[in-house]
Amino acid sequence: MRRHRRAQQEAELDITSFMNLMIILVPVLLISMVFNHITVLELRLPLEEELKQQDLDPEELTLEVIVRESEMVVNFGPLTIETLPKKDGQYNFEGLSKTLQAMKKKLGNERTDIVILSEPDIDYQVLVSVIDTAKSFPAVIAASVVNAVLFPDVSLGDAPRLVSGGLAQ
Template sequence: MRFRRRRSHDTEVELNITAFLNLMVVLIPFLLINAVFAQVSILQLDLPAVNESSTPSEDDDKDKLVLEVLIYGDRYEVVDRKSSAVLKIVQNKGEEHDASGLHDYLVQLKKKFPSETAITLLCEDDTPYEVMIHTMDAVRLYNEKMNGQTIKKELFPSISIGSAPADKAGQKGGDA
């Protein structure tokens, strides 16, 4: 029996990339257009600084303010860490924290201490994420009118976060 070998004819196969190019022509502009809407904001946060070990120097400003905002379930407390004085208590509006009231007070405080840029947010362990974000937004920037235009300026851009001390049976008194 004789086996015949089939001769393979070398045929060149042409790669058809038309469908792939059509896909790229549609996909690339779509991705570029949607990239503008998918921006992510990153906010640099720090841990609170511990100044107990360092001795205060004589050239430290006596008027220096070390701001802390304590976030409790029913209020904000604005505290000066150096003097341990409660500067302001901002009660909740209904069920929500009054971030605009806190913001308004901090704008007034910034006018008294324009060189201050640092603030520490101390919150309870069960503080909702949304409350922390709204608080960070309230303490970071403020709007100022100049020549008929609204300009965003930095309020307290250096934000540190930490845990709040235990709330001792609600608040004691009103605004300080």
Template sequence: MRFRRRRSRDTDVELNITAFLNLMVVLIPFLLINAVFAQVSILQLNLPAVNESSPPSEDDEKDKLVLEVLIYGNRYEVVDRNTSAVLKIVDNKGEDHDSAALHDYLVTLKEKFPEETAITLLCEDDTPYEVMIHTMDAVRLYNTEINGQTIKKELFPSISIGSAPQDQTGSNGGDA
């Protein structure tokens, strides 16, 4: 028997990375340019303030407005926590909350109390996320026109969130 020796075909293989480099040359600038447009908006929220140990003077309490917006299934209630007075009830517009009417009322309140920046949103446990977000948008900023230009100004930027007390009217907002 004859044994043939096979020739080993060991050849040096060269790594061709030209296609990979071409891809990177195009991909990296594309990702860097689009990274500017992908920004995340963060809104700082607080818990409702607890009454401090030393009560403020009566003159300060009279003039001070502590705004709360209670979000129920069928309406918004704007309340002054100091006097426990319901300032405005904004009923739903159809099935949706009327955040535009709430916004308009808060703009008129801001004109009366321009130094006030804090507001507390009190929600029921089953309040939809979208309703909370629309309410936060309605209470944060408003548009004003100065010298023919529309400018966004802060309405009540310091937002606190908490749980709303039980609805005393007995209505469940149309949810059965």
């Protein structure tokens, strides 16, 4: 005995509405990606144990920017290069940039590290501005403004405490 099967019609897939959704969704997602850009600051945070294990020579000179409530101080090892007091309640980022540019010329392009030390009560935005100032500066090259590199390898730390008459560790 033979069974007769009915001829079944295959269902048609209607993907028009799905294609319309994709045509709208893909450009919207691509455009929104530009507005969701997050800037990340790369930092090297020194660990005390690592420094002890490496037996770093204390005589090795490091370039430091100390951010205090009343001023910024640029040191190269034990030498104080420049003290930049606040002007009208604002930090002198332009003076800091000029000082670091001069240090870059003296130290050469091989030197890329800098240590930024701050007091605990320093505002976060001030610290980010110091990091940005230490990393690069605007320079005019071929009639266009570009960011020239200063000291891109930034390390952070706590500033030594001030005691009347000098510094304390």
